[in-house]
Amino acid sequence: MKMQSSEIVIERIDEVYVDKRVDKVVSEILEIPRNQVQNYIKDGFIKVCSRFISKSYKLKYGDCLSIIIPPPKNNKIEPNDAPIKILFEDEDVVVVEKPAGIVVHPGAACEDVSVVSALKYRGVRLSSIGAPLRGGVVHRIDKDTSGVIVLAKNDRAHFFLAKQFFEHSIERRYIGVVGCHLKQNSGEIDKPIGRHPKNRKLFAVVENGKEAITFYKLLKRLENYDVVMFKLQTGRTHQIRVHMKYLGCPLVGDATYGGVLKEIKRQALHAFVLGFRHPWSGKFLKFYSKLPEDMRVLIGG
Known part of the structure; x- marks a missing residue:
């Protein structure tokens, strides 16, 4: 390439x-x-x-x-800051720690504040792929999921990173809290995910869906909940949330997929590890994000 x-x-x-x-x-x-x-x-x-x-x-x-990639015809995103933290930045990539409650890029709700708008506010140049709304975005985590993500600053880096995600060579680990006790301390969920047959705004395990593989491991057993580490082999929309609902053990706080709404006001899910090969050097980089306060309180840490 x-x-x-x-x-x-x-x-x-x-x-x-x-x-x-x-x-x-x-x-x-x-x-x-x-x-x-x-x-x-x-x-x-x-x-x-x-x-x-x-x-x-x-x-x-x-x-x-x-x-x-032709240049965008217009630039719809206004620079608006957000409480993101830049963990790493060079000429090719910017690694960001995103809090819960902020989208990665504007969507159907036309959000004014996003990770992209905050980077624009701070003068960070992003790739033209997906611009104007999704410039630089090679992957996403949900609005109410916290944690670490990477964005591309030029088209070459964008393609190099996106290709790694497509080929499932990215390392992604999450910590979540589920509203039950798992029957097994570790396991693999290999169930396809697609649009929910009755509600197109949601996702579900469906026979004709896209391949979705999630590995999980019990970290800590609480009185009513389990603290679990997830490793993604694939990266489907809402993958962990859908797979845990399929197991009958949805994430705490996940109202969309049946989680109990106690102690935390959003799904208890945090992207704490992200690893990828750098677009220029080829060196494998790994970044970590500490658990946010609301999840530390939830698990008593």
């Missing part, structure tokens, strides 16, 4: 992408809407080995791929 101006070049398609539609692959890697990718293809911004292709083209062995 190399970077030329605003062009991202994949010199050889990895085996994992073979026989998949190009619009689906680019959408999943870059975390941008599929219809936006299809517009890029229509406008000639995405080519396979210098050839124009259709949105339904399926990638083949030996294919090379070039993606040009």
